[in-house]
Amino acid sequence: MSAIVDQGTDMAAPAAGALEARHRVLSPGRLAIRRAVSHSGFWLGGVTLAVILIAIIFAPLVTGADPSTQDLSLRLAPPIWHAEGAWAHPLGTDHLGRDYLALLLYGGRISLLIGVLTILISTLIGVTLGVAAGYFGGTVDLVVNFILTVRLTLPVVLVALVAVAVLGQSLPLLVLVIGGLMWDRLVIVTRATTQQLAARDFIIAARALGASTPRIFLRELLPNITAPLIVVCTLELARAILLESTLSFLGLGVLPPLTSWGLMIAEAKSQFLFRPWLIAIPGVALAALVLAINLLGDALRDITSPDGKA
Amino acid sequence: MLVFIAKRLGVTALVLLVTSILSFSLVHLAGDPAVAMAGERATPEQIESIRRIYGFDRPFHLQYLQWIGDVLQGDLGRSTYLKEDVAPVLAKHLPVTATLGVFALLFALALSVPLGVVAALRPNSLIDRAALVISVTGQSMPSFLSAIALIFVFGVMLRWLPISGNATLAHYVLPAVALGYYASPAIMRLTRSGMIEVMQSDHVKTARAYGLSAWQTIVRHGLRHAIIPVVAVATVQFGYMLGGSVVIEAVFSMDGIGNLAWLSIRRYDVEVIQAILLIVAATYAVLALLGDLLNAALDPRIRV
Amino acid sequence: MAPLLDVRGLKISIPTHGGLLNPVRGVDLSVDRGETLAIVGESGCGKSMTAQAILGLLPRNARLSAERVAFDGQSLIGLPIRQWRKIRGRRIAMIFQDPMTAFDPCYRMGDQMAEIVRWHRPASANPRAIADMLARVGISAPDERLGQYPHQLSGGLRQRMMIATALLCQPDLIIADEPTTALDVTIQAQILKLLADLQAETSVGLVLITHDLGVVAGIADRIAVMYGGEVVEAGAAEAILGAPRHPYTQGLLDCIPTPGETGRRAALGYIPGVVPRPLGELTACNFLERCARAEAVCRQRPVALSGLPDGRAVRCRLVADGRALAIHEPGREAQPA
Numbered sequence A: 001m002s003a004i005v006d007q008g009t010d011m012a013a014p015a016a017g018a019l020e021a022r023h024r025v026l027s028p029g030r031l032a033i034r035r036a037v038s039h040s041g042f043w044l045g046g047v048t049l050a051v052i053l054i055a056i057i058f059a060p061l062v063t064g065a066d067p068s069t070q071d072l073s074l075r076l077a078p079p080i081w082h083a084e085g086a087w088a089h090p091l092g093t094d095h096l097g098r099d100y101l102a103l104l105l106y107g108g109r110i111s112l113l114i115g116v117l118t119i120l121i122s123t124l125i126g127v128t129l130g131v132a133a134g135y136f137g138g139t140v141d142l143v144v145n146f147i148l149t150v151r152l153t154l155p156v157v158l159v160a161l162v163a164v165a166v167l168g169q170s171l172p173l174l175v176l177v178i179g180g181l182m183w184d185r186l187v188i189v190t191r192a193t194t195q196q197l198a199a200r201d202f203i204i205a206a207r208a209l210g211a212s213t214p215r216i217f218l219r220e221l222l223p224n225i226t227a228p229l230i231v232v233c234t235l236e237l238a239r240a241i242l243l244e245s246t247l248s249f250l251g252l253g254v255l256p257p258l259t260s261w262g263l264m265i266a267e268a269k270s271q272f273l274f275r276p277w278l279i280a281i282p283g284v285a286l287a288a289l290v291l292a293i294n295l296l297g298d299a300l301r302d303i304t305s306p307d308g309k310a
Numbered sequence B: 001m002l003v004f005i006a007k008r009l010g011v012t013a014l015v016l017l018v019t020s021i022l023s024f025s026l027v028h029l030a031g032d033p034a035v036a037m038a039g040e041r042a043t044p045e046q047i048e049s050i051r052r053i054y055g056f057d058r059p060f061h062l063q064y065l066q067w068i069g070d071v072l073q074g075d076l077g078r079s080t081y082l083k084e085d086v087a088p089v090l091a092k093h094l095p096v097t098a099t100l101g102v103f104a105l106l107f108a109l110a111l112s113v114p115l116g117v118v119a120a121l122r123p124n125s126l127i128d129r130a131a132l133v134i135s136v137t138g139q140s141m142p143s144f145l146s147a148i149a150l151i152f153v154f155g156v157m158l159r160w161l162p163i164s165g166n167a168t169l170a171h172y173v174l175p176a177v178a179l180g181y182y183a184s185p186a187i188m189r190l191t192r193s194g195m196i197e198v199m200q201s202d203h204v205k206t207a208r209a210y211g212l213s214a215w216q217t218i219v220r221h222g223l224r225h226a227i228i229p230v231v232a233v234a235t236v237q238f239g240y241m242l243g244g245s246v247v248i249e250a251v252f253s254m255d256g257i258g259n260l261a262w263l264s265i266r267r268y269d270v271e272v273i274q275a276i277l278l279i280v281a282a283t284y285a286v287l288a289l290l291g292d293l294l295n296a297a298l299d300p301r302i303r304v
Numbered sequence C: 001m002a003p004l005l006d007v008r009g010l011k012i013s014i015p016t017h018g019g020l021l022n023p024v025r026g027v028d029l030s031v032d033r034g035e036t037l038a039i040v041g042e043s044g045c046g047k048s049m050t051a052q053a054i055l056g057l058l059p060r061n062a063r064l065s066a067e068r069v070a071f072d073g074q075s076l077i078g079l080p081i082r083q084w085r086k087i088r089g090r091r092i093a094m095i096f097q098d099p100m101t102a103f104d105p106c107y108r109m110g111d112q113m114a115e116i117v118r119w120h121r122p123a124s125a126n127p128r129a130i131a132d133m134l135a136r137v138g139i140s141a142p143d144e145r146l147g148q149y150p151h152q153l154s155g156g157l158r159q160r161m162m163i164a165t166a167l168l169c170q171p172d173l174i175i176a177d178e179p180t181t182a183l184d185v186t187i188q189a190q191i192l193k194l195l196a197d198l199q200a201e202t203s204v205g206l207v208l209i210t211h212d213l214g215v216v217a218g219i220a221d222r223i224a225v226m227y228g229g230e231v232v233e234a235g236a237a238e239a240i241l242g243a244p245r246h247p248y249t250q251g252l253l254d255c256i257p258t259p260g261e262t263g264r265r266a267a268l269g270y271i272p273g274v275v276p277r278p279l280g281e282l283t284a285c286n287f288l289e290r291c292a293r294a295e296a297v298c299r300q301r302p303v304a305l306s307g308l309p310d311g312r313a314v315r316c317r318l319v320a321d322g323r324a325l326a327i328h329e330p331g332r333e334a335q336p337a
Helices: A002-009 A028-037 A040-057 A100-136 A138-153 A156-167 A171-179 A184-198 A201-208 A213-249 A261-271 A277-304 B002-027 B033-038 B044-054 B060-072 B086-121 B126-140 B143-157 B170-181 B184-199 B202-209 B214-251 B257-267 B270-298 C047-054 C081-087 C109-120 C127-136 C142-146 C155-168 C185-202 C237-242 C247-254
Strands: C005-016 C019-031 C036-040 C063-065 C068-071 C092-095 C173-177 C205-210 C222-227 C230-236
Touching: A028 A277, A040 A100, A040 A277, A100 A138, A100 A171, A100 A184, A100 A213, A100 A261, A100 A277, A138 A184, A138 B002, A138 B270, A156 A171, A156 A213, A156 B002, A156 B214, A156 B257, A156 B270, A171 A213, A184 A213, A201 A213, A213 A261, A213 A277, A213 B143, A261 A277, A261 B143, A277 B126, A277 B143, B002 B060, B002 B270, B060 B270, B086 B126, B086 B170, B086 B184, B086 B214, B086 B257, B086 B270, B126 B184, B143 B170, B143 B214, B170 B214, B184 B214, B202 B214, B214 B257, B214 B270, B214 C109, B257 B270, C005 C047, C019 C036, C019 C047, C019 C205, C019 C230, C036 C047, C047 C068, C047 C173, C047 C205, C092 C155, C109 C127, C109 C142, C109 C155, C127 C142, C127 C155, C155 C185, C185 C205, C222 C237, C222 C247, C230 C237, C230 C247
Parallel strands: C036 C205, C036 C222, C092 C173, C173 C205
Antiparallel strands: C005 C019, C005 C063, C005 C068, C222 C230
16 A cells, blocks of 8 residues: 555656656746746847947946037048048937937937837736736626727827827827837737636635735736736837837937937938948847847747747 | 628727727817918918818817718818818829738738748758748838838849839839838748647648648648638738838838828828828728638638 | 568657656567557557657657568668658558547548548549448448538547548558547447458458557457557467466456456456656666566566567566466456555
8 A cells, every 4th residue: 555655646756766867846936047048039139138228328438429419510420430430439420410329329218218118108008908808807808809909900100190290299298109009919918818817716716715806916916917918018118119210210209309219210311322321320229129129028938938939 | 600790890890980089089189270271371360261161160079970971971071282082082092002012911921921831840940040030130120121221232232123103013022021021020920830839730640641742731731720810910910011001101202091191191181191090990990800701711610 | 471560679769858758668569461469558658659650750859769660571760751651541551549630620521531542542532432431431421421521520430431541541551549549438349340340351450559458359369568668568369368477467457347257346456656757768677666576686677578488478577587476367356565
């Protein structure tokens, strides 16, 4: 009889003597860290993003120049890798004689700031709607689904353009418009995750123990939504930055005297045949930033998914 | 099946109703259309008469009902800037955008589906990683940037293709690539993950065990299943392209409704903006419905 | 005369993060025309993998090595895909465990069967021949069935159609991987009888893989019992079922109540413990931890297959040493550990 008990309680361990290797079981946190460390996308995206963030945040340290100082005698100076380039303006100057490196870094701040703020707003909207739909189901779910369908039917870029044209082009308004339009994927993911969680035993147990709904939301649901939420937020941040750059490119985004990478590209459009670097520099920066965020988001998705990469 | 279609049609109609209200409200939200129309040097009397002629002095909901009533009868209003009826103007510009959208979708499919299939057949190989790189890069560049890059390489440096206007079919190539490239990653990933899953399924195992050819195994029994969600996504992406063509048409100076919308926004041509928003939304809604129907047609199990 | 299928020393290993898995550790099999070989064992003993290996259908990361895998004199190791397409279906046909998912849900049954048959035996690919075969495997209203989709048919029907498809290809060998496991007990018996009858008619070789010894009696000519990736006992079916020598085989038979003999309160036999993970190399007898008769000598090193005078092969140190193990009596209570 004892043979059964011994074997039965330790199913994971192989029969002693017959086999050699054992395998340890890791906690989810340590498993995630280990996966992250060995994921090439995580490193590539993370390092690139870190470099860009540091350069942008510590802009005054990187370049002493002021992005708004105009020097019309030095307009359209080429960057350092050209024959006539000078270290005074390592990336050259724009059509108003402003230092391009400074414009790039300070413009990056604006792009990033708008991106982060928009995601905060869309997350607020998206999570609220998604959790409500996933948890309560029924009529609430139908209503949220209808709102989602209406939002999906609207052409985002067109509506954003009209909204900005009609409501004005201040920065807070820009953030509100973009944030108010980009919550669809957040709703979808939050709703799906909440639905799965709500059916699981620990939620039912909490209800049976008499926990109030807000308490269940805060203590049980939200901590378990965080992982997929972070993944979606990261990927949506990339899309938000792209949308802002598109609006700025069309002239209905950030306005001078502020600058953003989309605006820089728009202003350089007429020059691109003779001075391609004016577009290439902010273009590469924009692509690099969004690429880094996308890589990081994909890596996070791989790391937090229960079965790893496909 | 008929019940399914009827229900979806009902929902679509409701969605379009709400969308029309939103579009109308948005456009009429700021300021006084009469002032914008009258111009800078108008007198108060002129503004007032414009207000009365165009009905801007009536309550908001009546204005809306008048408009939607006209729309349902085919009258999309009259452009204040162009001094023409909106409907024929849209009809003139729509084919350009539609052609662009079709080409862009075809490009996206031609690029992404084969890439996704090949990547799925050899996961984690060189070609899989290459497909991944193409995919992530596509999602990381805004369409105007891809457009500019394409213009520079193929239009200016190599001089292979025209870069402005929409006179010939060749004019559509670069814009279609720029527009379609953004949709490619989603389609490629979906194809890839769907194929990986289906190639492990039992019926594909049967096909392999009976020595069927590569085409039969991979395409008839594999892709046939994996493509089902792709069809729905592709249809939806087409809808996005119609709305997102604004940027591409602006960069390539094409005569489509995207460009028209852009100009009308700048000119505050209210009637045109409203009409375009509604038409684009309606097209998207119809396409989404079509996507669902195609889904049901392709998979016998869905037809409830 | 050389056997139809001759497998010697088949090993399968799969490298994983936790180490090298060895689901199959050296298997010998052979089947003749008109003969039925039953491979019996628990889940996880490697029998399905062995079958897949014979047809070259292992997952991409699995590594196969064997002294010999010969079919009708031709080696099946390292065949290019073009050669495989001439063998799979046409010379060796496989019947799968789960008839629910073996067919493609998007196409009608008739289309799928015709597709396979047309590929291998175009002459038989006409509706008449297919309908005849369906009738032969006991399906009524064959024309109606051919027009239906898989999800419209029952499991038993689907399995019969699978068998019909296999037969239409006129193979020399059929490998049936747990063909009745997913079916009701009553249907099970019908399918097995069908297979036996068809074999008698066509003298096709049959490899029947199952975990259920009860299925095997009456249809198998020879049995190979597998445990932990190895064959532990092989020989003529009647001999093994009547007088099993390996403790594992004895344990398996003990689990089956014998009508008329097992007393009302007699405890059914069971084999304590679980199948070990196939990790790493063996250092002792694989069955050691679950064997009621294990002795010190069993711990010393892995056990080789040894031949017995009656033509059987047994992988047990004690049997090979000639120690007289008690002859198994059906219905006897199991020994305490």
